[in-house]
Amino acid sequence: MTIHEPDALAKTNRINMLFDFYELLLTDKQRTFLKYYFHDDYSLGEIADEFSISRQAVYEHVKRAESVLESYESKLQLIDKHEAAQAWLSKLEAIAEDSSVSDELSTQMRQIAQGLRATEQL
Known part of the structure; x- marks a missing residue:
């Protein structure tokens, strides 16, 4: 799936804002992967290499963390x-x-x- 550049930037900005508000509610692993992927702009492959796990596992951790952040926002609306x-x-x-x-x-x-x-x- 390819995300168009403006969509990717908007998504990155949203996740970073959600992260700013709800960071402490995430697990250590969720925080780490989101920081690497959205803040530090690491690729899934680079994160996978860093933690000696599969690219798919990184993808699933990132997607799950995004879902958790959106869930918090839907409930708390910060x-x-x-x-x-x-x-x-x-x-x-x-x-x-x-x-x-x-x-x-x-x-x-x-x-x-x-x-x-x-x-x-x-």
Whole structure:
């Protein structure tokens, strides 16, 4: 199965985002294989050689880990919540930049947005 380049990039970005949110819920092996495959861009064959297992076994581990990540997201929806929070923060920042808003209110709004963004990083 060949994935077209834009589809492959979108899938890699999605898996990496899911991984960021749910990494600690994966097994060590799932974490390792996903890191090698999606983050470090190793091929299935390179991972198989590294761990002395078959390419098919690596493929199955990666597919299973992807499925687990998607399952967590379907239940917890952390990415959806993160994206909604980002949209609200962007709106807050846009209003803070509006010239009709007082300087004091604008400053307070920017500080709130910065504080919320910093909190998300924790």
